[in-house]
Amino acid sequence: MREWLEINKQLLPDLMELLKKRYAILHEIMMSDVIGRRTLASSLQMTERVLRAETDLLKAQGLIETETAGMRISEQGRKLLRQMEPLMREILGMRHLEEAIQQKFGLKQVIVIPGDSEQSPVVKQELGRAACDVLNREMRHDDVIAVTGGSTLAAVAEQMTGSTSHKGNWFVPARGGLGESLEYQANTIASKMAKQFGAQYRLLHVPDLLSEEAYQSLRYEPNIRDILGLIRQARIILHGIGDALVMARRRHMDAAVIEQIQQGGALAEAFGYYFDREGKVVHKMLTLGLRLEDISRTEVVIAVAGGKSKADAIMAVLEFGHEDILIIDEAAAAAIVQACGLDEPKSRLEQ
Missing domain, CATH: 3.40.50.1360 (Rossmann fold)
Structure with a gap:
């Protein structure tokens, strides 16, 4: 796994940064249960404009759900985070x-x-x-x-x-x-x-x-x-x-x-x-x-x-x-x- 990661870091550094960002968003939503966009943006030190684009994509993929109180991770999102955890710990x-x-x-x-x-x-x-x-x-x-x-x-x-x-x-x-x-x-x-x-x-x-x-x-x-x-x-x-x-x-x-x-x-x-x-x-x-x-x-x-x-x-x-x-x-x-x-x-x- 480590050799594969090193190759990807060199060939696709932007992709690795994007992976880290989306993982951080999903993880923060999961740990917060329900969270509003402004609070999430502040917690992740991210602009609301950038965060909105990312969460729209994650919602379209069925990884998060939105409700009146804010965003919540879906069961599919939880499953993905569990699968990603070993990889992300290396990254x-x-x-x-x-x-x-x-x-x-x-x-x-x-x-x-x-x-x-x-x-x-x-x-x-x-x-x-x-x-x-x-x-x-x-x-x-x-x-x-x-x-x-x-x-x-x-x-x-x-x-x-x-x-x-x-x-x-x-x-x-x-x-x-x-x-x-x-x-x-x-x-x-x-x-x-x-x-x-x-x-x-x-x-x-x-x-x-x-x-x-x-x-x-x-x-x-x-x-x-x-x-x-x-x-x-x-x-x-x-x-x-x-x-x-x-x-x-x-x-x-x-x-x-x-x-x-x-x-x-x-x-x-x-x-x-x-x-x-x-x-x-x-x-x-x-x-x-x-x-x-x-x-x-x-x-x-x-x-x-x-x-x-x-x-x-x-x-x-x-x-x-x-x-x-x-x-x-x-x-x-x-x-x-x-x-x-x-x-x-x-x-x-x-x-």
Whole structure:
């Protein structure tokens, strides 16, 4: 396929650009469900005149349908997008980014979603869809799946649908999280994912950050110990990755602790642990949930993150060395590849 693509890029460069444009239009319409022409033009940074000509052609081909509220992709259009996806990943340079990161960090699989989730909510939705596909593939009967909180994992939960009922599976929060916004709490996300998959769930009703006294008291409480036992049986962990200082401030940590985290060179936060550039833990939150030893022996660890600003944080967690599958967007992937000196060929976002 790659040899064929290189020949076409040289002989028919205009055709390749046209293919990219029409794929982007169809993909944006599909992810938006229903969208007006003006909104679509703005999202794709395209003039309404150019977009009108393209959408008229796509409608004539039966790939999109129009209604009062806007444009919607047809079933034929959905089928075509699914068929085009492997080809478009090559054309858009996603395969190169995936292979470079996979080899650099020794991962089982890397999935790169075109675009920048910090700029487009559609890209974050696609991250969620990809994570759902991976989870459907990796889950076995009676698995326990531990999930963290955060906006990216909330987006994953929004996209989840189980292909079959998973009544024997359990979704649990990776740790406490009552200090976060309700929609971003691990409890909320675990329960929503379980309902979407037709699975069961247990919740951990403890704060995200505990005092020493509260920690010692709660860890021996029978119900808490029971839930922690289930959490530590997780065969799959699905988690996000946060910028260290952003997460520390969001949790309203003491100024002295934030300074300690900063002086320690922390770049990333995941599971309540703060990691430096080499993947070493420089600070640990006093929280109930998964411990490093639990993570290290978990069979499948899946990270989902996006945005160019997250590149350093993602690399720090990858250096920690216990990830198996990474799902990121193009902006983050391109920044990682460039930082690692693997930036040939360039991604679309750098061209």
